[in-house]
Amino acid sequence: MIRLEYVYFLGGLLFCSVGLLEFLDAANPQRLRKTVFWVIYGITFLFGTLLPPFVTGCLVILMVLVTGWKDLSRSKVDTAPELQRRQSAGRLKEKLFIPALCIPGVTFLGTLLLPKISMAGQPLALAKDATLVSLGLSVLVALAAALWLFRQRFPTSLHEGRRLLTAVGTVAVLPQLLAALGALFADAGVGKVVSEGVTHFIPGDARFLVILAFTVGMALFTMIMGNAFAAFPVMVAGIGLPLIVHKLGGDPAVMGAVGMLSGYCGTLMTPMAANFNIVPAALLELPDKNGVVKVQVPTGLILLAVNTLLMYVLVFRF
Amino acid sequence: MHLLTLIGVLIVIVGFALRVNALLVVTVAGIATGVAGHLSPYAIVSEFGRAFTQNRYVGLVWLTLPVIGLLERAGLKERAQELIARVHSATTGRVLLLYLAIRQLTASIGLSALGGQAQMVRPLIAPMSEAAAEARYGKLPDKTRHLILAHAAAVDNVGVFFGEDIFLAMGSVLLIKGFLDGNGIHLTPLHIALWAIPTAVAVFIIHGVRLLLLDRRLRRQFKGGQS
Numbered sequence: 001m002i003r004l005e006y007v008y009f010l011g012g013l014l015f016c017s018v019g020l021l022e023f024l025d026a027a028n029p030q031r032l033r034k035t036v037f038w039v040i041y042g043i044t045f046l047f048g049t050l051l052p053p054f055v056t057g058c059l060v061i062l063m064v065l066v067t068g069w070k071d072l073s074r075s076k077v078d079t080a081p082e083l084q085r086r087q088s089a090g091r092l093k094e095k096l097f098i099p100a101l102c103i104p105g106v107t108f109l110g111t112l113l114l115p116k117i118s119m120a121g122q123p124l125a126l127a128k129d130a131t132l133v134s135l136g137l138s139v140l141v142a143l144a145a146a147l148w149l150f151r152q153r154f155p156t157s158l159h160e161g162r163r164l165l166t167a168v169g170t171v172a173v174l175p176q177l178l179a180a181l182g183a184l185f186a187d188a189g190v191g192k193v194v195s196e197g198v199t200h201f202i203p204g205d206a207r208f209l210v211i212l213a214f215t216v217g218m219a220l221f222t223m224i225m226g227n228a229f230a231a232f233p234v235m236v237a238g239i240g241l242p243l244i245v246h247k248l249g250g251d252p253a254v255m256g257a258v259g260m261l262s263g264y265c266g267t268l269m270t271p272m273a274a275n276f277n278i279v280p281a282a283l284l285e286l287p288d289k290n291g292v293v294k295v296q297v298p299t300g301l302i303l304l305a306v307n308t309l310l311m312y313v314l315v316f317r318f
Numbered sequence: 319m320h321l322l323t324l325i326g327v328l329i330v331i332v333g334f335a336l337r338v339n340a341l342l343v344v345t346v347a348g349i350a351t352g353v354a355g356h357l358s359p360y361a362i363v364s365e366f367g368r369a370f371t372q373n374r375y376v377g378l379v380w381l382t383l384p385v386i387g388l389l390e391r392a393g394l395k396e397r398a399q400e401l402i403a404r405v406h407s408a409t410t411g412r413v414l415l416l417y418l419a420i421r422q423l424t425a426s427i428g429l430s431a432l433g434g435q436a437q438m439v440r441p442l443i444a445p446m447s448e449a450a451a452e453a454r455y456g457k458l459p460d461k462t463r464h465l466i467l468a469h470a471a472a473v474d475n476v477g478v479f480f481g482e483d484i485f486l487a488m489g490s491v492l493l494i495k496g497f498l499d500g501n502g503i504h505l506t507p508l509h510i511a512l513w514a515i516p517t518a519v520a521v522f523i524i525h526g527v528r529l530l531l532l533d534r535r536l537r538r539q540f541k542g543g544q545s
Contacts, residue, residue: 048371056367064341071339080391089393096394107431142385150392160387175376180369181348188323188355252503256494257513264479280435280471291468299525306520
């Protein structure tokens with residue numbers, strides 16, 4: 001069986017290699033701090049399940065501290081010059097798309113097939129891990145295809161990996177840190193405070209106001225937590241079930257589905273959902289970290305209004 | 319005095335607004351929230367470690383970077399640009415609208431693995447939507463280029479969020495079902511997923527119109543108001 005841990009191991013090797021390359025580049029400013037940052041990130045992937053949470057926690061905090069007040073500077077890593085890239089594109093033509101399509105293609109096939117194929121009485125991957133295991137496999141297949149088709153050497157791929165990963169920068173670890181923040185919010189009871197605050201404001205029998213409080217509350221709380229899944233149980237227990245379903249007789253399926261999607265409107269509008277909003281901005285090398293959020297806000301707001309009306313029209317009808 | 323537990327939210331808002339290093343802001347906010355919630359320092363640090371490890375799956379997307387770097391080095395962006403320049407009806411808005419439709423439809427039948435910011439947007443969708451505008455208007459100013467790239471990333475998010483909720487086995491549908499089950503209300507996943515369809519249609523119309531408006535904006539900006 002291909003365990004998810006193997007894929008994490010692969011990630012750890014990549015991050016440690018990037019750390020090493022940062023160290024070997026003598027012209028690189030802040031190279032020691034950058035090395036420490038990427039190597040610690042690598043260690044959390046290599047040995048994450050072996051280390052006690054307290055030790056990992058200390059490592060994570062150390063990793064954050066080396067980034068400093070102003071964040072680490074950007075490393076200058078070169079790639080092939082534009083002329084060479086154009087010539088290469090003219091020569092390789094549609095072959096260029098083969099490795100590019102290997103990633104989604106193999107991920108998709110693997111997700112479908114790996115849990116169904118058994119070897120020595122065990123599936124090749126557990127159903128719950130199949131997508132991530134397949135993603136790991138797809139990268140290996142695509143890498144082999146790219147090295148072979150483009151006549152490149154393996155170290156070049158690590159060099160290119162460093163170029164892109166350092167372009168993303170320390171934001172790469174932000175989604176995992178935000179997950180830790182979400183967990184601490186939950187431990188400290190932030191959800192209860194927010195839902196008490198929202199329920200405090202609404203009269204229990206004005207239908208439209210109750211619905212409005214629920215959909216807007218879902219969106220707002222999602223914006224704070226960065227995740228609609230964290231907001232859902234709190235808002236449904238606070239407003240959705242006691243007021244909309246039990247008191248006003250609304251349909252629980254509509255309440256649940258449209259409520260969750262109102263939360264997704266919040267996801268579009270918050271930097272706290274870093275893996276969807278901040279990471280892509282870094283990946284596309286946008287100067288404004290909030291560039292993607294800003295483009296999504298109008299859609300988020302209009303859709304939230306539509307969701308509120310949809311729920312108001314549908315929830316009492318079925 | 320439990321309002322004090324909201325201190326972390328305040329730190330995040332102020333810190334992000336002042337553009338302090340985001341990692342530092344989030345870490346300080348986490349520690350402050352833990353202290354306000356009367357957790358011991360040991361428990362706070364352990365929680366950081368536990369959640370960080372448990373969410374490593376988010377970091378696996380970086381595994382694709384060495385491959386994508388090789389593709390870019392070999393000229394993938396340049397090739398995508400040449401191809402799109404040959405399709406005369408292609409505009410930035412139309413390219414993105416097509417991707418939105420494909421992303422939403424594939425996600426709604428459970429194929430959300432077929433897209434993604436690192437897998438599709440950076441190597442293919444972003445350069446294609448940029449090239450579609452360049453083929454019409456020549457070299458773009460940086461501000462316009464960044465706007466187009468941000469739109470490319472946004473389309474991937476909008477498509478997957480409001481597509482996958484229609485798929486029965488999706489986490490969100492199962493979460494809704496599980497939570498209602500726990501409260502004595504028993505529904506089938508189909509029943510829940512069905513009610514995600516109106517919103518999915520609405521968002522396609524809303525975001526689609528915005529993409530066509532983006533085209534109009536580019537046209538006005540570069541052709542001095544003529545259509």
